[in-house]
Amino acid sequence: MQKATNWWHFASIWLMKKKGWDYSFKNGLTPWREGANVDEVLRIPRISGGNALDLGCGTGEWAIALAKKGFEVEGLDFSSEALRIAQSLPNAQKVTWAKWDLEKLAQYPFKHALYDIVIDHKVLSFIQEKENYLEAVKFILSGVYILTVFHEHDKKGAIVILKDEFNRLILPRFKVLDSTVTKPRPGKVLATYYLTSLSR
Numbered sequence: 001m002q003k004a005t006n007w008w009h010f011a012s013i014w015l016m017k018k019k020g021w022d023y024s025f026k027n028g029l030t031p032w033r034e035g036a037n038v039d040e041v042l043r044i045p046r047i048s049g050g051n052a053l054d055l056g057c058g059t060g061e062w063a064i065a066l067a068k069k070g071f072e073v074e075g076l077d078f079s080s081e082a083l084r085i086a087q088s089l090p091n092a093q094k095v096t097w098a099k100w101d102l103e104k105l106a107q108y109p110f111k112h113a114l115y116d117i118v119i120d121h122k123v124l125s126f127i128q129e130k131e132n133y134l135e136a137v138k139f140i141l142s143g144v145y146i147l148t149v150f151h152e153h154d155k156k157g158a159i160v161i162l163k164d165e166f167n168r169l170i171l172p173r174f175k176v177l178d179s180t181v182t183k184p185r186p187g188k189v190l191a192t193y194y195l196t197s198l199s200r
Contacts, residue, residue: 038065041119044178044194045144050116053140055102056123060086060095066117067094074111076100103129106136114142121148122190125161130169138173138197145174145195173198 042048049070054063057075059082067073068091077083078101087097100108102123118141127133137145147170149161161169170176174195182190 052117053115054119058082063095064091116143118145141197148192
């Protein structure tokens with residue numbers, strides 16, 4: 001278990017860099033890829049249509065699943081390799097894809113002024129300037145921000161959001177509507193939060 005934990009710690013640091021993501025996607029080193037359970041995440045906000053923004057869309061599973069549900073979707077990622085894979089998937093043409101560094105999210109030329117759904121699936125942990133990023137999300141959010149993070153309150157790994165950090169970053173900006181917790185693999189806890197903007 002300790003060796004696996006150490007490996008993931010160093011892998012997480014490597015993935016903080018763009019070349020780490022491109023290398024991983026190009027060589028199929030993507031154990032985090034998973035199916036998009038859109039029906040489950042849409043159950044809580046009860047939003048059945050509109051526009052959606054998938055931040056750090058990776059290989060596009062969430063963006064495409066939302067598009068198939070009738071949403072007008074934009075998928076943003078800074079990895080060319082991830083976007084190449086995403087654009088090769090069935091129904092990829094239903095999504096508007098863009099290569100963009102999320103550290104500069106506020107500067108992105110959004111198609112819409114406001115979004116009904118903003119998806120952030122395990123991305124916030126990799127953002128360096130988290131407060132700037134979250135301010136940009138808050139500014140464009142009219143509906144629900146669906147945020148999934150690695151969330152272990154008693155440990156500090158390279159990509160874990162601790163409870164005090166969550167409270168400091170999220171609670172001044174968003175209201176928590178609901179949350180769910182899952183354990184995708186030993187040693188990792190995923191928490192999904194359903195958030196609305198306190199103000200814009």
